[in-house]
Amino acid sequence: MTIERFAGTPPAPGAFSRLTAAQCERLHEATLRVLERTGLLVEEPEALKLLRRAGAEVDGTRVRLGARLVEWALSVAPRSVTLYDREGRPAMVLEGRNVYFGPGSDCMYCWDHRTASRRRAVLHDVVDTARLVDALPNYDFVMSLFTPSDVTPQVMDRHQMEAMLGHTAKPVVYVTLNDTQAHLDITRMAEAIAGGAGALEARPFLACYKNTLLPLRHNAEAVRTLIDLSRRGLPCIYSPVSTAGTMTPMTVLGSLVVVHAGVLAGLVLSQLVREGAPFIAIGWAGESHDMRHLRDLFAQPDHRGIYASLLHWYGLPMWTLGGITEAKVPDQQAAAEAALTIMADAVAGGHMIHDIGFMESSFTGSLTQLALCDDVIGWVKSFLAPVEITDEDLALDAIDEVGPGGTYLLHKHTRRHARERWEPRIFDRASWGTWVKGGGRAAGDAPAGAAGGAAGRDATVRAAEVVDEILATPVANPLPADVAAAVHAVVEEAERRVAAG
DSSP states (O other): OOOOOOOOOOOOTTOOOSSOHHHHHHHHHHHHHIIIIIOEEEOOHHHHHHHHHTTOEEETTEEEOOHHHHHHHHHHSOSOEEEEOTTSOEEEEESTTOOEEEEOOOBSEEEETTTTEEEEOOHHHHHHHHHHHHHSTTOOOBOOOBOOSSSOGGGHHHHHHHHHHTTOOSOEEEOOOSOHHHHHHHHHHHHHHHTSHHHHHHSOOEEEEEEOSBTTEEOHHHHHHHHHHHHHTOOEEEEOOOOBTTTBOSSHHHHHHHHHHHHHHHHHHHHHHSTTOOEEEEOOOOOBEETTTTEEOSSOSTTTTHHHHHHHHHTOOEEEEOSOOSOSSSSHHHHHHHHHHHHHHHHTTOSEEEEETEEGGGTEEEHHHHHHHHHHHHHHHHHHSOOOOOHHHHTHHHHHHHOTTOOOTTOHHHHHHTTOSOOOSSSOOSOHHHHHHTTOBOGGGOOTTOGGGOOBSOHHHHHHHHHHHHHTSOOSSOOOHHHHHHHHHHHHHHHHHHHTO
16 A cells, blocks of 8 residues: 555636645645544444554544555545436536536425425425426436425435435435435335446446534444445445534634544545545535524535635545525525525535525425526526637627628527527516516505515516426326336335334
8 A cells, every 4th residue: 555645736727716735735734633643433343444454543443544544545536426317328427627416405394385384394395306306407416305204204215215216317316314224225226226236336326425423423324334335336425524613623624624534534444445436525614503593504605615625636526515595485595695605616616516495504495496596506507617719609700791880680690699698497587567567566566465565476486386387297207117116115125124123
């Protein structure tokens, strides 16, 4: 295991980075110091054997990792991870500055646009999320968004996975309960769709998002899941994330170093199991509680992009979050915070940006917020699109043909390119008169007795209509009946295990 000292990659010319190469180097050195001096707890026997055999210092469950072992893992870890759609087509290539978007998972409550009220989420909300994200063009992957309250709690994650697999062809990111069997069941479900373990490894259309108990305390179930995924060659999003001021230092960089130490420890373990195992690092650290309300804050600006900049220096695939809000309903705050966080993480180059649709600090999810954010994502994707200069784009011949003082409205060059510009689905661009004819009205023009003088036909109304239009159509990507039955059989088997005690 001979390896030269790790050397990172400076930011590419023109690429946004909140860190310089020198700052990345200092954070790397600080993290190595934590791993070697402070260490971490690893509560899984097989992992301890692997680490001890590789030269780590192991004292009970306390593990200290030397720089040589960490830098070996960095040298063999893949710099690119590809996720496929359910049909086996490449859908996301996690490398460079590629950016992809999806919802979050496991909100306890649903903001129901049909009743304008907050209620406990149910399994049908997970189905609706999968169908909506499958249909909205700017989303790239699916998560459950909701925690269903109407299924057996111990097998909730398998019900979520069945709902997602049956209602989208896009890649799926799943979260499991603190139960290794859950991950094994879900892998069987995916293998039934792919056509076996080998086919799933060759073209994985899912990734497991696995949180550890604490950044420096890696519980047995999380580690066992990482080991099994690495052995199978399936992607693992390994997440030793925590909140600054509670389980990591209050400062952004102090928190980042602790979280990063946990990420690098997971990377070492995955590569000891199988060199080149696909590993996706979380790409945010340093978010904190609101100390006045003791609530997690998801839309803070302070820490955004810093850890992503460090992971770009390493060249590692990453998992970040945006499109979130602390607002309680889809309102101006929700739109502003979602748009700002989507833009910030996209400009920072976060490969997989999740948690879109989150409100109320992850307690509530909203389908209308998802629909609204599809337009935000489309805007951001258009903004970030690479610029290619061609003779056709420069339009020198058209400029010469029209000449000084002429108009391009009827020119053939305009007709060729008129439909290339980004067009929103929900954001309104019509004139005032057209908007009013379509049902719009200003708050002051609301009819007498209208609740609060609320404006009509605003963006949330249009988003709700888009949601209902999509959900009124037949399922676009159903599983074949025999495959759906095989997937459901795994869920039923899990239910029987719970019933048997």
